Amino acid sequence: MEITLTDNIEKTYKSICRICHGGCGVIVSVQNGKVVKVKGDPASPMNKGWMCIKGVMTPEIANHPDRLRTPLLRKGKRGGMQWESISWERALEEIARKLDALKKEHGAESIALGQGTGRHHYMHVVRFANALGTPNWYEPGLAQCFIPRITVSNIMYGGFVVGDYYGDVPPKCILFWGHNPLVSGPDGELAISVKRALDKGAIGIAVDPRRSETAKRCKQWLPVRPGTDAALALAMIHVIIKENIYDKEFVEKWTHGFSELREHVKAFTPEWAETITWVAACDIVNAARTYALNKPAILEWGLGIEQNTNSLQTVRSIAILRALTGNIDNPGGDIIGKNIIRSYPTLKEKLPEGMLKKRLGADTFKLLGGWRAFMPSAHIPALFKAMRTCDPYQIRALLIFGNNPLTTVANPGEVYESLQRLELLVVTDLFMTPTAALADYVLPAAFWPEVEQVIGYPLVVENMVMAQQKITQHAECRQDEWIINELSKRLHLPGSEESLEDVMNYQLEPLGIDYQKLKTSGFFYPPHQYKRYEEKGFRTPSKKVELYSKSLQRLGYDPLPTYKEPPESPVQSPELVEQFPYVLITGCRKKEFFQSEHRQIPSLRKRRPHPQAEMHREVAAEKGINHGDWVIVSSPRGSIRMKAQVTEDIHPRVISVEHGWWFPEKAGPEFGVWESNANVLTNNKPPYDPAFGSYQLRGLLCAIEKEKT
Structure with missing residues (x-):
């Protein structure tokens, strides 16, 4: 679309807020080429006019002065925070040339791709990996979030x-x-x-x-x-x-x-x-x-x-x-799910023969990286280990799209060491982050009002489809899919001749509409048909819901569910209990933030200025902690600093800490990433879930003390 930056008339557009992966229908007001207001769309079948605080604050994020504006090239040592602004043409040419050289000399498997959770570019990153020929891509959730639920639903019910x-x-x-x-x-x-x-x-x-x-x-x-x-x-x-x-x-x-x-x-x-x-x-x-x-x-x-x-x-x-x-x-x-649109064309058929066996962790974790996996990907601990140790081979390059692994991946000390060993690190994001500060190239990403997308909702079931449209343009920021497509063209990869709109139209074709028509209407929502299994049964081998799963049995897993005690727990690790007497959970979310994002946004940060550790009143009394005190939460792996939240609303033996904290206001390259980062406490070591490779992020042992002044 054409955007007239000098137009002083306020215009409104229908779109979908993807500040998280929720999907609220919105009406966006634009003036002089900038977003000035976002409100819920009453016509949306999902939110019906409602919006969360993050979405309402979209103008503050979109127009934030600290947003990345142009591609950056590292000058000097890694993490030295010395950058040169360069053109997109130079950035893309240099990155493509280095990727091509690594692929020819060391094989495509030496290049890995990383991304954040549930973003507009999610499936396009998978498409890029397949076209590039690498089996190694990751997203911090996968084994730890959503993929087990999707996979189990498909195996048991034949759909999500x-x-x-x-x-x-x-x-x-x-x-x-x-x-x-x-x-x-x-x-x-x-x-x-x-x-x-x-x-x-x-x-x-x-x-x-x-x-x-x-x-x-x-x-x-x-x-x-x-x-x-x-x-x-x-x-x-x-x-x-x-x-x-x-x-x-x-x-x-x-x-x-x-x-x-x-x-x-x-x-x-x-x-x-x-x-x-x-x-x-x-x-x-x-x-x-x-x-x-x-x-x-x-x-x-x-x-x-x-x-x-x-x-x-x-x-x-x-x-x-x-x-x-x-x-x-x-x-x-x-x-x-009705799955009313076609699955995203990820070009999985273009992944070269033999690469499946080279996917890190695929031979062990069959439902994460094997042929039966819903979205075959690499095992994160194995991937970062390969960066550090070259076992079983060396990962030499990592391209990250909208992910900050120093805050969102377990054991960030190992993540930091791994990133330092890379020959090429490229990070695409909205702001400078602790991870981006270590990169060779930092690319400025488009925010959701600057993005085009077709999205089926709820995710995976796709009972309705909505259009997100590009409404504004911030400096030289570009949509991740555009960046990927431009790299693909320079590398002459399969599918590089197809535009993003071609892909979206392919998905929409069964509905008899295209992206331009959907953009006008905003959404397409056919009536749901209940109990469709009565006609053809469930999409499983038995045509029934499989309580006893022969499919899992053939893969070597128990056909009926069983319980196993967590490897680190009051029962399994009695030698640790005296020093770490409480049970830790690390995934607490707050309305103001999405994962590690938005802590530089004044209106949001004002509402939630400090990271918090939640504990029962009995624990606080025993430790002499008052509500609002700074406390130190420790595990066998490290310690972090948080503000005490004293409450009755938690089990007396459990400590809960917020996830995703770093401090954009502090000096780079670290931005305080080691101070209150929940993943300093977590563990990425075995044992792992035998099917997905999931590791223990909850139920770990911890201690808490009032900070000494």
């Missing part, structure tokens, strides 16, 4: 499921498991939809060590010991089967392996689970009854269930609850 908040029938019950959607609002499952359902009377059950913002709206709160969710789910399955409150018609007709499951869970009583989970047996029974007897019900699950070394079986055990209660693809329950 999402809560039906948009139909005519409201849910009677919502079971929130390791999920706080009133703050996080992920993947098109927006906070406002959940809030409205609870406002209409849906009974809420929250499984969370914290009484989170969502849990405070629930009638039942189960403060589970972090990392023991599988034991809790198995006990709930036990209750539902023993008390005959499962959906007998659905189970008999549409599930496979019920008899095996019934026998399997006989020993998993609520009393057995109480000793493991710290949740009273009577509360487990009440939660199971509430969920099973109040239909339709939605099960809202979050990444809290995936950040452990038993990720596959934890997700499996929870997923079974939907099938037992018949809450699959019925109005007001969990519905299977």
Whole structure:
């Protein structure tokens, strides 16, 4: 589109806010080529006029004086913060030339790609990796967030499921498991939809060590010991089967392996689970009854269930609850995606023969990097290890699109050492970050009002499709897809002749519309068709929901879910408990920030100026800590500094710390990245989940003390 910078008339445009990966429909006001206001679009089928505080502050972010404006070339030593502004032509030519040389001399596998979670360019980065010929790309979530849930859903149900908040029938019950959607609002499952359902009377059950913002709206709160969710789910399955409150018609007709499951869970009583989970047996029974007897019900699950070394079986055990209660693809329950647009053309067929075997971790973690993986990618610990140690071969170059791994990847000390060993590091981002400060080239990225995209929502199920349109242009910032396409052209890669609009039109073709038409209407939302499985069955080998999974059994994994104690825990690591007596969770989110972003935005930072560690009043009293004191939180791996938040709304033996902290106002190149970074406390060491390679980010051991003055 053409943007007239001298136009003083305020104009409005329809678009989709992607400041996180929520997807609120918005109306954007532009004056003199700049965003001046963003408000929710009442016509949007998702948010219906609502917006979060981050989205409202879009003009402040888009027009921030510290945004990157032009490509930068490092001068002097890495991390020296000496930069030369260069043209896009020079930056792209030099990067392409270096990539080509590395590929020819060391193979495409020596080049890795990294990216942030759920961004507009997500699938385009995967496309670039395949075209380039490298099997090694990563995103910090994957094994730790969302991919286990998607994969398990595909294996069990033949498709991903999402809560039906948009139909005519409201849910009677919502079971929130390791999920706080009133703050996080992920993947098109927006906070406002959940809030409205609870406002209409849906009974809420929250499984969370914290009484989170969502849990405070629930009638039942189960403060589970972090990392023991599988034991809790198995006990709930036990209750539902023993008390005959499962959906007998659905189970008999549409599930496979019920008899095996019934026998399997006989020993998993609520009393057995109480000793493991710290949740009273009577509360487990009440939660199971509430969920099973109040239909339709939605099960809202979050990444809290995936950040452990038993990720596959934890997700499996929870997923079974939907099938037992018949809450699959019925109005007001969990519905299977329609996938109304074509899958993104990632050019996976262009990945050269033999490269699958070179993908780091693929031979071990089959559901992360193998042929059955939903989105085959490298194992992050193996990838960074290959940068440091050349084992099994050396990763020499890393191109990062919208990711700050020094704050978002476990064990940032190793990440820092790994990045220092690279021959080429390119970072594309909105602002200078601790990771970008180490780069050879820093490229200025477009913010969401400067981006074109077609997006299906909720993510993966794609029951509706929306258009994001380029409305403004900030300095020389460019959309990540444009950068990738320009590099692809210079490298003469497959697919480089196709434009981004070609790709979007390919996705939209089954709907009989193109990007330009969708941009005008804003969204396309056909009515949902419930219980489609009654016509052709589920898309699984048995055509039923697979409670007992032969597919997993053939891959070498348990066909029925099991519980395993976390490797670092009060039970498994008694030698550490005296020094580290509390259990740590590290993923707390706040409305003002998305992952490690927006801490340089005054209006947002004013609302949330300091990183916080949440603890129970009993802990604070024992340690002489008052609300607002600076405290030191330590684990066997390191220590960080945070402000004390003293509350009753957390299990007395659990400490919760916020994720993603660094300090843009402090001097580079470090920007205070080591001071309050939750990942200083986390562990990326084995054992890993045998299917996904997930590692333990929650349920770790920690200590807390008042900071000495």
